[in-house]
Amino acid sequence: MKSLRIAVQMDPIEKMIVNHDTSLALMVEAQSRGHEIWWWTPDDLYYELGVVKAKAQRVSVSLQEGAHYKTLEEAARAVDDFDVVLVRQDPPFDMGYVTNTYLLELAKKARVINPPQGIRNISEKCSILQFPELTPNTWVGRDLDALETFAKRYEQVVLKILFMMGGEGVIKLSASAPDFREKASAFLAATGREPILAQEFLPAVSGGDKRVFVLNGEPFAALKRIPKAGDFRANLAVGGQAAPGELDDDDCAIAAAVAPLLRREGIVFAGLDVIAGKLIEINVTSPTLAQELKRFSGLDLPKAFWDRVETLF
Numbered sequence: 167m168k169s170l171r172i173a174v175q176m177d178p179i180e181k182m183i184v185n186h187d188t189s190l191a192l193m194v195e196a197q198s199r200g201h202e203i204w205w206w207t208p209d210d211l212y213y214e215l216g217v218v219k220a221k222a223q224r225v226s227v228s229l230q231e232g233a234h235y236k237t238l239e240e241a242a243r244a245v246d247d248f249d250v251v252l253v254r255q256d257p258p259f260d261m262g263y264v265t266n267t268y269l270l271e272l273a274k275k276a277r278v279i280n281p282p283q284g285i286r287n288i289s290e291k292c293s294i295l296q297f298p299e300l301t302p303n304t305w306v307g308r309d310l311d312a313l314e315t316f317a318k319r320y321e322q323v324v325l326k327i328l329f330m331m332g333g334e335g336v337i338k339l340s341a342s343a344p345d346f347r348e349k350a351s352a353f354l355a356a357t358g359r360e361p362i363l364a365q366e367f368l369p370a371v372s373g374g375d376k377r378v379f380v381l382n383g384e385p386f387a388a389l390k391r392i393p394k395a396g397d398f399r400a401n402l403a404v405g406g407q408a409a410p411g412e413l414d415d416d417d418c419a420i421a422a423a424v425a426p427l428l429r430r431e432g433i434v435f436a437g438l439d440v441i442a443g444k445l446i447e448i449n450v451t452s453p454t455l456a457q458e459l460k461r462f463s464g465l466d467l468p469k470a471f472w473d474r475v476e477t478l479f
Contacts, residue, residue, distance in 0.1 A: 167274065167476050170249040172196050172203040173222060175270075176452075179244060179327055183193045184234045185341050185401070188456040188468075189254040192387045195468035199476075203227060204248065208255050209439045218272045233364040246275040250475065253280055255453045257330040259290070263451075277478060280450050284431030291328050291363050293448045296427065300420055300445040303366040313364055317341035317350075322367035324398075325350065327357050338398055339368055345455075370442035371398055374409060376416045377455050380466055382474055383425035386415045387465045389455050408458035416443035435471055 177191050184190065191201050210221040215366055221353055224239040245251060257263065267282035287293075294301045306314040306436065307326075317323045318341040327335030337353060339346055354362060374392040378385055390411035402408060417440060424445070428436055437453030439446040456467040 168479065169192075170196075170201040170476075170479065171204070171247065171278075172201050172250045172252065173206065173220070173243075173245075173248045174252045174254050175206055175208060175220075175266075176252075178207060178390055179205055179223075179225070179235050180381070182234060184229060184231045186454075186457055188454045189233060189252070189452065191226060191460075191468045192210075192231065192252065193225075195227055195466075195472055196329075197227055198474060207390050208262065210233060211266060211269055213269055213272070213389050213477075215440060218269050234441070242358070244271045245270065248276045249479065250277045250443075252278050253278060253282070253285060256452050257290070257329055259451060277475075279434045279475065281438075282420055283430040285450055288433065288448055288450045289327060289328065289429065290447050290449050290451065293427070293435060294445050296422075297423055297445055300367075300423055302368055302441070302446070303446045305364040306361050308354055308361050308440055310347065310354065311353075311363075314341060314347060316364060321368045323364050324367050326363045326365070334403075336399055357453050368441045368444065375446065376411050376417065376440045377453075378413065378421060378440055379453070379456075379459065380421055380424070380428065380436040380438060381454060381467075381470055382434060383421075383429045385413055385418055385421040386467060387459055387463060388417055389459045389462065391455075394452065401454070404459075408455060408462065410462040416440070420445050428444050434474065 170365065174189055174193060182190050197203050204222045205225060206220040206222045212219055219242055222241060222243045223236045223237050225237055227235050248460055264286060267286050270278050271282040304312060322338055322340050325337050325339060339349055345421050374390040377389045379387050388411040389405045394405035397405060409471040420438060420440060424438060432449050435453055437449035
């Protein structure tokens with residue numbers, strides 16, 4: 167295998183949580199294979215006279231706390247100077263994020279993973295609407311009366327801002343509560359002009375949700391996340407805890423149903439969020455939890471990821 171020049175578009179490297187960050191684990195594994203590692207932030211990307219470039223930094227990386235990177239070189243490089251560009255910056259998936267995908271889509275030689283068009287086409291929360299038979303009962307819109315009518319069908323509903331991450335912008339309400347319209351109206355107002363998503367609350371989340379890791383459309387492994395006491399959100403960013411998990415028949419059926427979409431859009435690495443056998447979200451921007459997966463199961467997702475990517479060269 168020839169040495170690849172790899173760039174990672176991500177959030178600032180100095181802010182990485184060393185024992186958690188999946189991007190760092192991917193970079194360390196690529197480096198161990200002899201590949202050259204660079205990185206930049208989305209703000210470092212620009213178009214100039216027909217060429218998409220980035221103010222990039224070449225680094226050496228490690229999983230050592232307090233010394234996880236060392237800058238070796240800084241240079242403005244054309245995106246097409248790289249063999250692989252990993253898109254790994256976190257949402258919010260706003261127009262800045264979308265515009266960045268337009269720029270990356272102009273690359274002619276570099277292989278961008280996950281592909282810009284695929285990231286745009288697979289809205290992480292809205293894409294589940296293509297699979298209503300797999301999801302909890304769901305509503306998307308901005309009309310308060312219609313939202314209330316939907317919510318009254320269930321004991322409780324969860325409201326979500328569509329383009330956030332990590333459990334941000336997620337609340338639980340009861341339509342029978344006297345302040346339902348007040349709280350729902352405030353939630354709608356806070357989102358600006360965008361629709362929101364509402365779902366029937368699944369009490370089974372108290373026992374955890376599941377992250378199903380998918381590589382090239384195939385389920386690779388699963389990991390559980392357990393909410394902290396007093397919260398219904400299992401995201402680690404809001405206090406949830408990772409726990410061992412295994413792929414079951416429901417997970418594999420969901421992955422098989424979603425696989426044609428992922429393959430059609432060229433998605434190499436996705437994370438499916440599942441509660442009680444129901445599909446909640448399809449993560450394609452910067453799926454996480456690879457380090458936790460390895461600690462609990464020994465399964466090495468970065469190794470499997472690069473095994474697949476290297477076959478493309």
